[in-house]
Amino acid sequence: MLKIAFQGERGAYSETASKKMFNENILISPSFSFEEVFTKVKNNLVDYGVIPIENSLYGSVFESYDLLLQYSLTIVGELNLQINHHLLANKNYELKEIKKVYSHPQALGQCSIFLKSLKNAEIIPAYDTAGSALLLLNNKEMPVAAIASREAADIYKLKILKSNIQNNQENFTRFLAVSRKKIKKEFKNPKTSICFELKSMPGALFRALSVFALRDIDLMKIESRPIPHKPFEYNFYLDMKGSLSDDKIKKALNHLAEISLSIKEFGTYEVGKTYKS
Amino acid sequence: MLKIAFQGERGAYSETASKKMFNENILISPSFSFEEVFTKVKNNLVDYGVIPIENSLYGSVFESYDLLLQYSLTIVGELNLQINHHLLANKNYELKEIKKVYSHPQALGQCSIFLKSLKNAEIIPAYDTAGSALLLLNNKEMPVAAIASREAADIYKLKILKSNIQNNQENFTRFLAVSRKKIKKEFKNPKTSICFELKSMPGALFRALSVFALRDIDLMKIESRPIPHKPFEYNFYLDMKGSLSDDKIKKALNHLAEISLSIKEFGTYEVGKTYKS
Numbered sequence: 001m002l003k004i005a006f007q008g009e010r011g012a013y014s015e016t017a018s019k020k021m022f023n024e025n026i027l028i029s030p031s032f033s034f035e036e037v038f039t040k041v042k043n044n045l046v047d048y049g050v051i052p053i054e055n056s057l058y059g060s061v062f063e064s065y066d067l068l069l070q071y072s073l074t075i076v077g078e079l080n081l082q083i084n085h086h087l088l089a090n091k092n093y094e095l096k097e098i099k100k101v102y103s104h105p106q107a108l109g110q111c112s113i114f115l116k117s118l119k120n121a122e123i124i125p126a127y128d129t130a131g132s133a134l135l136l137l138n139n140k141e142m143p144v145a146a147i148a149s150r151e152a153a154d155i156y157k158l159k160i161l162k163s164n165i166q167n168n169q170e171n172f173t174r175f176l177a178v179s180r181k182k183i184k185k186e187f188k189n190p191k192t193s194i195c196f197e198l199k200s201m202p203g204a205l206f207r208a209l210s211v212f213a214l215r216d217i218d219l220m221k222i223e224s225r226p227i228p229h230k231p232f233e234y235n236f237y238l239d240m241k242g243s244l245s246d247d248k249i250k251k252a253l254n255h256l257a258e259i260s261l262s263i264k265e266f267g268t269y270e271v272g273k274t275y276k277s
Numbered sequence: 278m279l280k281i282a283f284q285g286e287r288g289a290y291s292e293t294a295s296k297k298m299f300n301e302n303i304l305i306s307p308s309f310s311f312e313e314v315f316t317k318v319k320n321n322l323v324d325y326g327v328i329p330i331e332n333s334l335y336g337s338v339f340e341s342y343d344l345l346l347q348y349s350l351t352i353v354g355e356l357n358l359q360i361n362h363h364l365l366a367n368k369n370y371e372l373k374e375i376k377k378v379y380s381h382p383q384a385l386g387q388c389s390i391f392l393k394s395l396k397n398a399e400i401i402p403a404y405d406t407a408g409s410a411l412l413l414l415n416n417k418e419m420p421v422a423a424i425a426s427r428e429a430a431d432i433y434k435l436k437i438l439k440s441n442i443q444n445n446q447e448n449f450t451r452f453l454a455v456s457r458k459k460i461k462k463e464f465k466n467p468k469t470s471i472c473f474e475l476k477s478m479p480g481a482l483f484r485a486l487s488v489f490a491l492r493d494i495d496l497m498k499i500e501s502r503p504i505p506h507k508p509f510e511y512n513f514y515l516d517m518k519g520s521l522s523d524d525k526i527k528k529a530l531n532h533l534a535e536i537s538l539s540i541k542e543f544g545t546y547e548v549g550k551t552y553k554s
Contacts, residue, residue: 056508059501062336080509172508205499206483206490213483221509222482224336224499231333231449232357232498 003046004177005029005037011130011152013277017081017175018050019151020275034063038071041178048076049178055083056172058106060223064176065237068195068266069225075193077177078272085111085166088133088158089145095161100124102132103147111147114165121145133158149277174272182267190243191220193266197227197235199259205236211255212240215248243268280323282306282314288407288429290554294358294452295327296428297552311340315348318455325353326455332360333449335383337500341453342514345472345543346502352470354454355549362388362443365410365435366422372438377401379409380424388424391442398422410435426554451549459544467520468497470543474504474512476536482513488532489517492525520545 004026006014015028029046031037037049051064068075085107089098098121101108105125108115115123126132132146133156145161146152153160198204212219218241224234242249244265257263281303283291292305306323308314314326328341345352362384366375375398378385382402385392392400403409409423410433422438423429430437475481489496495518501511519526521542534540 054503054509056503057505059339059503168505170506170508174509202493202495203486203490205496206486209480209483209486213480216479218479219482221511222499222501226331226333226336228334228445229447231447232331232451234498 001025001027002048003027003029005031005040005046005049007031007034007037007051008128009130009134011133011149011155012128013081013083013149013173014050014052014175015130016149016151016277017052017079017173020081021050021077021079021175021177022048034067038067038073038178041073041180042071044180047179049073050175051178052173053176054174056170057110057168062225065223065225068178069235069264073178073180074182074267075176075269076179076183076267077269078191079175080172080272080274081175082274082276083110083166083171083173084150084164084277085129085147086150086153086160087114087145087162087165088136088148088153088156089143089161090136090140091157091159093143093145093159093161097143098145098161100142100144101147102126102135102144104129104132107147110167110171111165113167114162151277172274187243187268187270189271190241190268191239191271192242192244192249192268193237193239194253194263195235195237195266196256196263197261199261201259204259207259208236208256211252211259212238215252217242217248217252278302278304279325280304280306282308282317282323282326284308284311284314284328285405286407286411288410288426288432289405290358290360290426290450291327291329291452292407293426293428293554294329294356294450297358298327298354298356298452298454299325311344315344315350315455318350318457319348321457324456326350327452328455329450330453331451333447334387334445339502342500342502345455346512346541350455350457351459351544352453352546353456353460353544354546355468356452357449357549357551358452359551359553360387360443360448360450361427361441361554362406362424363427363430363437364391364422364439364442365413365425365430365433366420366438367413367417368434368436370420370422370436370438374420375422375438377419377421378424379403379412379421381406381409384424387443387445387448390444391439428554449551464520464545464547466548467518467545468516468548469519469521469526469545470514470516471530471540472512472514472543473533473540474538476538478536481536484536485513485533488529488536489515492529494519494525494529
């Protein structure tokens with residue numbers, strides 16, 4: 001059975017993403033931090049790690065970008081998960097009785113309109129969404145609720161008092177699966193991710209992008225991250241359509257190497273499907 | 278006297294940046310959040326707001342980027358502040374007596390090597406660096422310390438037990454000053470910031486950068502931020518050398534408009550000087 005590490009408690013959105021990506025029948029390894037996920041994969045304690053890389057409202061997850069570069073892991077899969085928040089409580093309580101609502105501050109913010117309608121409830125920030133659901137198990141005699149995933153409701157046997165309570169329905173998180181091993185296979189709709197540090201010259205980034213534009217390679221995302229010992233210089237991360245085995249991508253990367261100090265290939269994988277959480 | 282808003286308690290690094298930017302003789306308006314800073318400037322409660330936009334180790338401050346676009350303020354100044362963390366305590370304690378150290382989690386992480394040498398001290402995360410210095414005033418009879426700025430030591434009359442305790446000395450934060458009013462003046466070393474949303478087409482970003490490269494306009498920074506109701510589409514932020522009054526920049530922006538859905542000009546300002554905190 002495949003063993004998958006993710007950051008967060010049981011019932012985290014990353015667990016939902018892991019199951020959609022690898023199927024329900026996996027051994028899961030909840031982890032305290034993103035770095036713990038990478039370490040488990042690197043040291044062969046799990047087969048894959050699943051990490052959030054970007055949210056459609058909040059943007060890139062910096063820590064994931066930095067860890068991709070620090071650890072030499074390969075990206076082997078992608079998935080977009082629509083984030084649907086639900087109000088969970090122990091089974092003996094109704095919505096109008098709720099006196100306290102716990103969740104991660106970002107989730108509380110994403111549900112601010114609904115929360116304003118709960119006039120008698122105190123809103124309390126917690127460490128994470130699944131962790132706030134877990135909290136309810138220790139408060140069975142209290143009219144308290146948590147904002148978390150449907151998965152968390154199932155795992156902790158909680159009731160969904162109200163579903164889809166987020167302000168903006170278009171809230172998607174993009175997850176990546178990372179592995180120690182490179183996987184050789186054919187892709188229907190391949191996507192390739194790289195990172196590079198450019199030589200210092202005028203128009204450096206324009207030259208780098210021209211390497212792809214001149215070969216009709218479509219870029220899907222660009223991200224820049226600071227280089228720790230070079231203040232205000234950047235590594236660039238690119239996602240592009242196509243595979244590392246495509247002739248034109250090989251040539252583009254050779255061309256990019258002429259103007260780069262370093263290039264790292266994270267791998268080719270299938271463009272992610274979108275699921276509801 | 279100029280009135281300046283910044284996020285944080287008295288003694289925050291943003292206060293140091295405000296004083297370096299506008300001189301010591303200002304009225305300061307400490308604010309709870311970045312959004313409060315923007316609101317105060319917009320509603321004429323202060324003359325300028327000073328916000329961090331980027332750190333050389335941690336990268337861009339997303340919230341500042343998003344607020345620049347939401348509020349129609351003008352960038353009128355820039356400054357780089359070297360972040361030097363110091364261990365502060367009440368005057369009657371010595372380093373070896375310290376039992377607890379408070380600070381913002383990021384500051385605690387930046388001083389992890391020094392903190393490991395304090396074998397008997399408990400490390401406790403706090404809301405912000407200056408706030409943790411303020412905490413010491415309520416604990417005068419306790420051997421506790423805080424990691425914060427030299428400015429905080431001066432303001433709260435605390436002793437610096439140990440200075441420059443950060444792991445990485447190359448830790449710079451770039452701050453911007455924002456104003457309601459556009460300022461017309463001559464610059465020695467001008468920098469211009471804009472934001473744009475591109476029309477959807479192949480090689481769109483390459484075309485956007487070519488608008489500047491073809492006119493020998495040097496780009497200094499590119500940042501992308503998600504567009505809230507268009508999942509996985511991005512606004513691009515560019516900093517470039519030169520002034521909005523330069524003929525070639527005017528022409529480049531006209532050219533950029535041909536391939537953009539919208540362009541926002543944040544203004545021209547002098548490239549920031551670097552100071553120690």
